[in-house]
Amino acid sequence: MEVFAGSSGNNAVPPESAHSSLQPVEIEIIHLFIQFAAALGQPRSVAEIYGLLFVSDKPLAMDTLIERLNMSKGSASQGLKYLQDLGAVRTIYVAGDRRTHYVAVAELRKLAGRYLRQQTLTHFEETDSRLDRIAALTQHLSEDQKKHIAERISLLRRWERTGRRVMPFLLKMLGGE
Amino acid sequence: MEVFAGSSGNNAVPPESAHSSLQPVEIEIIHLFIQFAAALGQPRSVAEIYGLLFVSDKPLAMDTLIERLNMSKGSASQGLKYLQDLGAVRTIYVAGDRRTHYVAVAELRKLAGRYLRQQTLTHFEETDSRLDRIAALTQHLSEDQKKHIAERISLLRRWERTGRRVMPFLLKMLGGE
DNA sequence: AAAGTTGTTCAAGATTTTCTGAACTAAAAA
């Protein structure tokens, strides 16, 4: 897909093959998600899919995404799987149509919650036990170093605890509605 | 640098050239930061630098980092610049030594605060004005679509406001100390 | 059956990001 520069003063020319049947509004919204995804280090294709589903009035099938975003089958399939696992997309049954249809999950709480969990939870779990082991490695160091490292380790422990405490609070702020 | 698999059951063999003069504790701590950086999509070399400064008892010069992390001059220079701009590293004057020395800034509030700001602030600024423009693009669409998109846009507006509101609270939770 | 849909998987290609090292500037020491 090619969501070119956008912005108000859009002086970009659609690339030759851009038969993309996307409306200007759609392009702009998708562009917004692409930018956001970039900030989170997430792949463009995933943002495109989510963006189009987000603006779309009705559920879309993979076919449609492939065609309208001018994207490969592989990317579409993988991207949808990723979004589904994340809980950012839901499947919808459309009577009389064999294809699976998708809609964007648009509740900030769910989105951010699952994303944060996916990104951090594993971490916290591991860090704690890892720090225990690290503490054991300070044997044959000078007293000064030993002391300093002990301090660093307890600092890391505090950071971890803070992280854990912050999460539920964050979720509450995002989800009250 | 080569912080190999680590963990308790470390069955990895140091690669041939690893004359790295790193202590096991250092390796483990650095490894921790590398993992964390990976979750944030930050380059490994930056994590290595911050990690070594974090465990180190005393300020280190670029030279030392290059040697101990077995890293190129370019990476060290750029990495230090990045960390300094972020406020994650501070320079220290060491009497009788011409070289600049560095220490890790280890206050969660400062670190997270600046990082969040760097990652999000620009965004929020732009998003708002962008949404105004997008609203103007819905002219020649069906009533249904127009309505749906209007809803989506106001949803995005709410998300943005939430984001803005969350930041200061977050900072407070991270920084009380 | 055979032919057509819908969708997944994955090796190879394309793209992006990161790292390196040599060339360079600036300043201090000899």
Add this chain to the structure above:
DNA sequence: TTTTTAGTTCAGAAAATCTTGAACAACTTT
């Protein structure tokens, strides 16, 4: 002045990531 040291910059190499498309599986329709 000349030489050495400290540090930056940036083009190209190396590595990591993302995308594609062809092969395939499973299931419907003809």
